[in-house]
Amino acid sequence: MSRRKLGQLEAEVLAVLAGADGFLSPNDIGDRLAGGAAYTTVNTILFRLLDKNMVDREKRGRAYVYRLTADEPGLAAERMFGHLRLAHNPSAVLSQFVHGLNPKEEEALRALLDETEGQR
Amino acid sequence: MNLEIYLPTALLALGTLVVAWRQPRMHPAWTARILILFIGGSALAVLGLLAFLVVMATGVWTPAKAALAGGLLADNGRVPLPVGVAAGALLVLIAVAVTCSALRWRRELREARAVGTGVVADERPYAVAVPGHDGGVILSSGLVGMLSRRELEVVFRHEAAHLEHRHHLYLMAGSVFTRVFPCLAYPYRALRYALERWADEEAAVAVGDRVLTARTIARVALAQPPAAPGRLALTGSHVTRRVTALLGRTPPDSRIAGPVLFGGAWMAAGSAISPTVTHHVNLVLVLL
Known part of the structure; x- marks a missing residue:
């Protein structure tokens, strides 16, 4: 697998989540990324996205599952x-x-x- | 002075315009690669020519060196001083213009990185790809609000394609080359269009729906605030062409034609530059 930048992976993870109905586990997301991605990498991206209010998560069994929210602006407009x-x-x-x-x-x-x- | 020294550069620039105007039907990824190659080749040829004119006119050469250079100088004759001065002034102008661009990019990147990536509270619908390791996508809440999830996927795929293929490097290089030689503005516009088409096609493949991709682009464009009269009213954006292309046939993947034409373009650009450049470099080496 070619080394992908975090920014690009972030956009791809968001695309996968947008294309899915409901929650996905990090493993599901990794499988759906073109070329695949390691579990830890996907988790890193998901934590970043969680921080930015782009996704929310739910506990399912022992692990977390994620979905796209993106309806809460995480960034202030005046800084744009x-x-x-x-x-x-x-x-x-x-x-x-x-x-x-x-x-x-x-x-x-x-x-x-x-x-x-x-x-x- | 012999006008022949301008010929390879002029031919290459002309070829670049023709390629941008009459693009062969192929995947936009290959169109973009071929265009940047031609644009870069033309700009380098122009730089080489200007440097050569300056050296030839400023009389760095002495009679002894001129005798040493012999045939080379006899080929070209002397370059009149005003031409050399004009070439030197152009080189300075180019250097200033390129520096200004570089400073503008640095400022833009810094501003974008200060915002961070994510959703920004703004009614106007837009999405921006921020390159770099910590880059990503900035979306406005206006965009998120107006699009369905499938349409959002199109936007993410489009921006991910820009980031994956480092389209900003094509744009920055193309922009510098256009500063060097303003006649390249038209091929540069063709390059911008090819890069957008490239990202559109990747998005269409990823979501598996060309019509959805086309509709998403059209809807977001129509929701933009009206353009200020002036610049855009003249040139227009590429949106209508992008939408039409997506509604039309899938482009060929150009797995063979792409590399073949790219190789051809490489040779064409190379053979136009190398006689000029090697000739100029030889001459400068002899003179110094």
Whole structure:
């Protein structure tokens, strides 16, 4: 297994938890990570996430099981850097999921979204 | 002075523009690799050329050395002083621009790391990947509130792909190269798009649903606060193209075509740079 950075693993663990309904044990999570991950590594990540209010846990038998919560903001908004600056002036180090749209794009995108709605 | 010394650099830059404009249909991962190679090659060729012009014009060479260099100098003739001065000024400007970028990145990273990763209380929906060992994903509560769990998985997968493949290194390198040679701004935009597509495709494979991935991107983009008039209104973002691409066919995995074309690009860039650079380096060595 290639050495993965904690930040990347953290995002992957969150993805696994988001894709699962209900609680998962660290072993389940490790199995679902691409390439697998050691139990202790997964636990380290889970403790970090617990600290950040991203997951909560429950005791099941002797071990803990975890699920995604992420609905309690763990970080204060005023400490967040200028998002608007970032949205309109893309950064090379911080990749954003999407950027703002201009009116023409917005129209095109709404049309696309309606189309896929029809397919479903 | 002979105009031939500009030729390899000009050809390579032209080739880079063509590659960015007429991209072969392949997996975005390979498109991104080929683009950064071309962009880097062009920038290095420009740097080599500028350095060469400065050395040639400032008369570091003496008649004795010129005789030693013999054929090499006869090939090129003298570079007029104004051209050399202009080249030197450009080099200084480039150095300043690159330093400014580096300082900006350091500040941005420090700000992001000060926030830490997790959910930030903010109505505006956004997600940011923070690179580095202690990096991760910053989400806004606005984003978490508007997305289903499956859609959140798309966001996490997308950002994890950025972190896994170290896309920030491509972006930083590309940005430096664009500072060196502003004509590379267009290929750099193509690179940014390819990197987003790369992460989108990985997310689509991981969640196993291209339409869901496309819809998530579209919904989050539509929920953004309206863009301030100006910059973005002109260039637009890549969102519509990304969504259209995800709704279309799966790209080929380019397991063979990718490396082959990458190798070809490597040779093209190398052969354009090496005569210029080796020639310039030889000349400088002889003169010094």
